[in-house]
Amino acid sequence: MAKVKAVVHGAVSLVNAIANKRGATLGISLKVEAVMETSPGRGIFIQSKNKTISSRLINKTVEKILTKKELDQNKITLNLESEIPTGYGLKSSSAISSAVALACSKIFKPRLTDQQILLAGVDASIESKVSITGAYDDACSCYFGGFNVTDNAKRKIEHSEKIPSNLMAVIFVPKNRKRGNLKNLKTLSSVFDNAWKLAKNANYWEAMIINGLATSVILNSDPKIITDLLEKGAIAASISGNGPAIAAIVKKENELNVKKVFSTLDGNIIVSKINNKKAEVYEL
Secondary structure, rough: OOOEEEEEEEEEEEEOOOEEEEEEEEEEEEEEEEEEEEEEEEEEEEEEEOOOOHHHHHHHHHHHOOOHHHHHHHEEEEEEEEEOOOOOOHHHHHHHHHHHHHHHHHHOOOOHHHHHHHHHHHHHHHHHHOHHHHHHHHHHHHHHHOEEEEEEEOEEEEEEEOOOOOOOEEEEEOOOOOOOOOOHHHHHHHHHHHHHHHHHHOHHHHHHHHHHHHHHHHOOOOOHHHHHHHHHHOEEEOOEEEEEEOEEEEHHHHHHHHHHHOOOOOOEEEEEOOOOOEEEEEEO
């Protein structure tokens, strides 16, 4: 019998990784909490108020870490609570798979490295088809916090650092969940490549703005919203992930002005602090 709790945070995109398998993200403080309990028996039982969480992703993640024997001898109960809206590009699946992998490792495989824990979630994301690339860039910012610029094909962090703590993310979650055709992102692969190189050299905001303009053209958003946000004091803004959420990075004093831009649109606004904290797990 064991009971643990893992806490992992969300993230927003600086550079979309679909075109070139190279991405960049930053951590935000919206969080996922996974409480895992083992008892005699077998089977994985998931409890969550959020009905859109992928049970396939969770089962696959558990199976990546436990041996068949461990699966046969333990009843695993998982309680998930997430502040991150699902399916909007705010990295909920990366945060969930990382939290589940972290809880599993604490109970069953305490010697696993951060990279092994991360890759369990990344591989599970590909196998359960919740992600095209496995979203290594997303997983890194969810797990480690801060800025992370990654090569998803090599599963390697190329550059990372802390985010200035006086910044926050104002996120717009539209009512309409329509996304554009992701395959078309490849049309602008050289643009995304340039944005990624900027991020790798710590020009994060420039990278995010270029990514925002490029993704909004392709994924059915109005690029004008990006320039409107910048005019009203956002340091940078972009569609996050494959959308349709839009994230603007601001200093506190510009929060209201940026919210006003979003308030003309149909949807919800979420304000989140940035996050530099690494994922945590502890026994209950």
